[in-house]
Amino acid sequence: MSAIEGDMPFWARRKGVYFYCAVWHIAFAIVAIFMRSALGYDDALEAYNVQSFEWSYTPRNPSLYDWILYGLDQLTGSTAFSAPLLNYASMLACALLLYELARRVIDDRRLQALSVYSLSLLWTIGFDFHPILTHSKLMIAIIAATLIVIHSLGEEPTLSKYLVLGALIPLGLMAKYAYGLFLAAAFLAALAVPKYRATVFDRRILLSALIAVLPVAGVLALDATKSQAIVGTTIGVLKTGQDASLFDKSIQLGRAVTIFCMPFGVFFCWLYFRTDRSTPMPGIRDESFPRLTGLILLIGSAAMLFWSFGIGSAQVRPRYFLCVFLVFPLFAFMVLDRYAVPARAARDYAILAALTATAIFALNLTSRLAPSETVCRNCLLSVPYRQLGDELVARYGATPTLVGHDIFEGGQLRAALPTARVTTLVPKPYRPPARQAEHCVLVWQPGDDIAPDLSRYGLTPQENDTVSLKWWAPLLDNARSTTFNMQELPQGSPPCL
DSSP: OOOOGGGSOGGGSHHHHHHHHHHHHHHHHHHHHHSOSSOOHHHHHHHHHTTSOOSOSBTTBOSHHHHHHHHHHHHHSOHHHHHHHHHHHHHHHHHHHHHHHHHHHOSOHHHHHHHHHGGGGBHIIIIITTTSOSHHHHHHHHHHHHHHHHHHHHHSOOHHHHHHHHHHHHHHHHHOTTHHHHHHHHHHHHHTSHHHHHHHTSTTHHHHHHHHHHHHHHHHHHSHHHHHHHHHHHHHHHTTTTTSOHHHHHHHHHHHHHHHHTBHHHHHHHHHHTSOOSSOOSSOOOOHHHHHHHHHHHHHHHHHHIIIIISOOSOOOGGGGHHHHTTHHHHHHHHHTTSOOOHHHHHHHHHHHHHHHHHHHHHHHHHHHSOOHHHHTTOGGGSOHHHHHHHHHHHHOSSOEEEESSHHHHHHHHHHSTTSEEEESSOOSOOOOOOOOSOEEEEEOTTOOOHHHHHTTTOOOOOOEEEEEEOOOTTOSSOOEEEEEEEEOOTTSGGGO
8 A cells, every 4th residue: 555645755745756856957058058178979969950940851750859859949049059958848747648658556655655766777768868869868758648648548438538549649759760679569568468468459549549540641742752661761771780799799789788788677676686576565456567668578578589680680789779669667666565675775766876876976976077088088078069169159150150060060160150051062862942151161170180071062172261269167277279171162062062
């Protein structure tokens, strides 16, 4: 039986969970917005893409994230602000939605809270999400919402819930195509659980399917070649590394699973073995949802095994498990909820989770305040692109055409000077609409090998204008500096068009 709210420690109460989740996400967002001089790698790619509203930007990812980011850019004025807002709002929404789901499927309120705090103990969410990944963050929020609707349909199927499910499916697919793997796993799992099998065979599911298909089909119809490009790109990703040995594929898969689950796996095992499991909690329990999520994990694992050994790819990465392994902490604590977990053990687990989250935040903050090679190696997030924007305005005005070497550099330049039009030397599927500009300026760093790409346009690099900018590093006596070269290109040259 669940404990009374008033007897619970603050961290296990609903207000406490909302408070700590909000503090965690807001703290990281503040660092990302105000203490970075550059964008993360994936944020830079999106910053380059959203210079205009397009139905499609790249075959590798759908466009929902870009559409939202484009809208936020119009409000904030820069991807340097809008990307962290969208990223951490998506992560916070996911955490709170999964907590509300945990309140419905876990009796012990301490375990409800711990299942959500444990998200930060998954390597991809707790560590990788801060410097990289974009569409995945929006996807997990929609997956969490989908799980709530699926559970609610199992409890009491209504037309309105089927309508919501139908609306969530295209949103998920337009957030990231990997949502389709989660959806397939959830569908197959539902067929194996009587309670949810009934919802699948309900006639109202046809309405969900109709609502789901129409938006996706409409977007694809607007760009007939996109579906072919999606298939081609997906096949290319799936087949990457087929020449690797069986041993290398096994190591890569094992490494990906281990990294994704750590340190949550270790901490949970410690809590599990501190719990007396000889006598289950009294009362009749509905095991339908634990079975559903357990089957989602099994089906997802089978898909990853097939990817590694059936298709024969060595491309499996920890983040690729996110679409199906997001439910791992929730499932683990639903299993543990069958037993009486000692209050001290639950408290100690909460302390471990808090210390881990604090350590990751401290590392993140230190790498901004003292970006030394010891702390963050090349420290890409501290390269002074933001300061470069002021230099560009002083030399070329607020609306030049800027040319970066590749899409990463292009995204950094656009975040540095949001009013500029930015293109790249290396051709990409997306290119911003042409517009008149008084200056067209190529910007690069001395170590960039731009000569071969420039030569394709009959141009050569010329280091006529350079600027050296010191990094923002308030805790370092001798901060590093970065030199940027700036070269005006002829207005009619291909990179400027």
